[in-house]
Amino acid sequence: MQRIGILSDTHGTFDAELEAFFADVDQIWHAGDIGSLELADRIAAFKPLRAVSGNIDCGMTRRVWPEFAAFRCEEVQVLMTHIGGYPRRYDPRAVGRIQSVRPRLFISGHSHILRVAYDPVYDLLAVNPGAAGHFGFHKVRTAVRLTIDGDTMRDMEVGEWPRR
Template identity: 50%
Template structure:
């Protein structure tokens, strides 16, 4: 069993509140818009990290992290990308591939809107952790955490970090 912390849209921001939850996870997944690589460097010092770059990320992040991360963990297939859309409104770039090679979990960021939605048509769980950073239009900073046990997703929890500007 693996305990996962899923974050996105940090936009160069990391604080003790985020790091408290990083320390409790087995792995951290970052769904893009990292900003300053100090964010991912800090996380990597504490826990294994899987990340993708987002639309605000510069050359350094694009050299270190892929646009798409496709992997298996605990017998569960995962596809993480920054701009992916959500069930019935998937991004055109990934739509066809998503239907041909459907993962059990599809993760995207970008919208700054936390969303957990089951896609009955594709039989996958879509996760968007919202935004953990302080920049953007979101009102509450959010993350997700959950466990993966073989092929089961368990203990899914929304983490609210407080208001964006505070």
């Protein structure tokens, strides 16, 4: 069993609110627009980190963190990218990866809008955790945590904090 913290679009922010929300997770997954390698290192020092780079991430961050990450957590196949879209409106680059990887959990960021939707076409759960940082058009900062136990995803929770 793994407790997973999911966030995106931190744009250089990982503060006390996020640390408190992720205090009991086993690992953190970041869906891009981290902000800097230094921030990624800080998150990784707090909890084990899986991440992908986003469109605002610099060249060095893109060398360290890939555009797409496909991996298994317990018995759940996961695909994560920054610009992925939503069911029936996926980014064209994501469609090919979804078709080849066949994830049960698809995580993307970029929109700054929290959204969780089941996709019956690809039989997957699409999660966009919204934006956890202070920069962008969003009015509320958000992040997600969930439990993966074997082949089951459960106990999803959303954290919300005001933007400064």
